[in-house]
Amino acid sequence: xxxxxxxxxxxxxxxxxxxIRNVNIDLHKGEIISLIGPNGSGKSTILKTLCGQLPAVxxxxxxxxxxxxxxxxxxxxxxxxLLMTGKVDPELMTCMDVISIGRYPYTGLMGKLSEYDRDVxxxxxxxxxxxxxxxxxxxxxxxxxxxxxxxxxxxxQEPEVLIMDEPTSFLDIKHKLELLQILLKLVKExxxxxxxxxxxxxxxxxxxxxxxxxxxxxxxPARSAGDVFVRENICxxxxxxxxxxxxxxxxK
Amino acid sequence: xxxxxxxxAGFLILAAAVLLLLYLNLNIGSxxxxxxxxxxxxxxxxxxxxxxxxxxSIRMPRMLSALILGGALAVSGFLLQTxxxxxxxxxxVLGISSGSKLVLALVMISCMTAGRAISSAAMIGAAFIGALxxxxxxxxxxxxxxxxxxxxxxxxxxxxxxxxxTDFVVSFADDSNIVNLHNxxxxxxxxxxWSNVRTMAIVGGxxxxxxxxxxxxxxxxxxxxxxAANVGVxxxxxxxxxxxxxxxxxxxxxxxxxxxxxxxxxxxHIMRGIFKTARPHVMIPGCFLGGAAFCLFCDLxxxxxxxxxxxxxxxxxxxxxxxxxxxxxxxxxxxxx
Numbered sequence: 001x002x003x004x005x006x007x008x009x010x011x012x013x014x015x016x017x018x019x020i021r022n023v024n025i026d027l028h029k030g031e032i033i034s035l036i037g038p039n040g041s042g043k044s045t046i047l048k049t050l051c052g053q054l055p056a057v058x059x060x061x062x063x064x065x066x067x068x069x070x071x072x073x074x075x076x077x078x079x080x081x082l083l084m085t086g087k088v089d090p091e092l093m094t095c096m097d098v099i100s101i102g103r104y105p106y107t108g109l110m111g112k113l114s115e116y117d118r119d120v121x122x123x124x125x126x127x128x129x130x131x132x133x134x135x136x137x138x139x140x141x142x143x144x145x146x147x148x149x150x151x152x153x154x155x156x157q158e159p160e161v162l163i164m165d166e167p168t169s170f171l172d173i174k175h176k177l178e179l180l181q182i183l184l185k186l187v188k189e190x191x192x193x194x195x196x197x198x199x200x201x202x203x204x205x206x207x208x209x210x211x212x213x214x215x216x217x218x219x220x221p222a223r224s225a226g227d228v229f230v231r232e233n234i235c236x237x238x239x240x241x242x243x244x245x246x247x248x249x250x251x252k
Numbered sequence: 253x254x255x256x257x258x259x260x261a262g263f264l265i266l267a268a269a270v271l272l273l274l275y276l277n278l279n280i281g282s283x284x285x286x287x288x289x290x291x292x293x294x295x296x297x298x299x300x301x302x303x304x305x306x307x308x309s310i311r312m313p314r315m316l317s318a319l320i321l322g323g324a325l326a327v328s329g330f331l332l333q334t335x336x337x338x339x340x341x342x343x344x345v346l347g348i349s350s351g352s353k354l355v356l357a358l359v360m361i362s363c364m365t366a367g368r369a370i371s372s373a374a375m376i377g378a379a380f381i382g383a384l385x386x387x388x389x390x391x392x393x394x395x396x397x398x399x400x401x402x403x404x405x406x407x408x409x410x411x412x413x414x415x416x417x418t419d420f421v422v423s424f425a426d427d428s429n430i431v432n433l434h435n436x437x438x439x440x441x442x443x444x445x446w447s448n449v450r451t452m453a454i455v456g457g458x459x460x461x462x463x464x465x466x467x468x469x470x471x472x473x474x475x476x477x478x479x480a481a482n483v484g485v486x487x488x489x490x491x492x493x494x495x496x497x498x499x500x501x502x503x504x505x506x507x508x509x510x511x512x513x514x515x516x517x518x519x520x521h522i523m524r525g526i527f528k529t530a531r532p533h534v535m536i537p538g539c540f541l542g543g544a545a546f547c548l549f550c551d552l553x554x555x556x557x558x559x560x561x562x563x564x565x566x567x568x569x570x571x572x573x574x575x576x577x578x579x580x581x582x583x584x585x586x587x588x589x
Binding site: 051077080081082090091094098101102109110 | 524
């Protein structure tokens, strides 16, 4: 398989201070890695470092065999796209305006969209199931629709790697499932590699090929979903007791 | 297609308004000059008789100044609103105009005291330094506090401090030119000559052109830092360019016309209402035309309403601009459009 994004003993953090140590990620095309861990454990910090918006405190991130620090902005933008939790509320931007920002790395000085750009946008909107939202104002649609529009934006950037930071956190269950199903389709059809942090461990279990657990400033080695989602491990990771786990996950 | 129609209609209306106001600014005044005579004077370029000299040496430069500086001020406001993602940002409320005013007053007074004339370029430079100084303080504050209301209050306070110091300096400077200085410090397009107009056309033209070239990164920036960086915007460079361009534009206005209130904040809102978009490709030229029309109108009111007494330009722009800001705020807090 094609190795696309990997790290070597990466420490991630802010202004030289490591928040999280020993991040070893090895992502291949068409694969989904999920980061799970308690709030504030440093999932977002890792993701920001992986997408180059935060410099590595120690160690390196490699994108297609090249050190991320040496990858040019324009090239990075054509390889990697993002979907974050943080709500954006741009005023008077239509969904079409928002989505077409994804074509930024491909357009000229004034950002004029070519016929090809428009085709890619249409295709992305179809994949993200937002075809009918193009003319609506972004701040007037529901949270679930917003996340799908932002996903369409990420898709039309034609990325090889998609980085998502808790993309489902604000959504109700229907929209959570819709978003993740679109994601799975994207991985299957376009062979995109995905790193996604998720709060909902039951969803992480369903979609992830590898799972990285993060706790106490340490990123554990990636394991298969089957190895991670066992009672002892989940209890240890989220500091819940076994009775709580059973109450939540064992049937009636 | 609907949007294209809206843009076309919007630009046609604005262009018509600007043309009409240009005509009225030539036509109306203590001396009324008939349309036929205006045309005659414009074609012949003859400034020897009284009416010719009124039109060509007084009204034309003044009208063109209102056009260029009004447009520049509105665009500067749009840039600041984009930069801070804050709808009530503008060069006047953030204290940037007042910073320019202070440094410029200091430079002008020291030049007068030394008995030296001050060139247009030096005036723009001084205003630019003042604008940057205020901007720096605002940036330091915005780095600490993310709340937009705090930012605006700090800006208003900076404005007051700078104005107070300016008044202080002006009161203690002894020179017969103080009267001029005082007029200028309240905002005015009067007393412009052709050399002023040439300078502002060149500086304003180049800056506005460069601003328009930033439309693409600006549209990505409207989606927030993270997404802008993700599509390849170099945030540091882009922010630097935005600050420089908006400071030059507002400094240009202050250098020639003094601090003019509410144009930078109100006009972008009116333009959003007309065009119903945030796209910089539309908003930048839209704000320029809107700001030009707004200032042409306000200047016309300022000099004709109570003629021969001339009103302060800033008083007139406030009367028409401030309600727009209040209206916008009410509309926003009353739920989404």
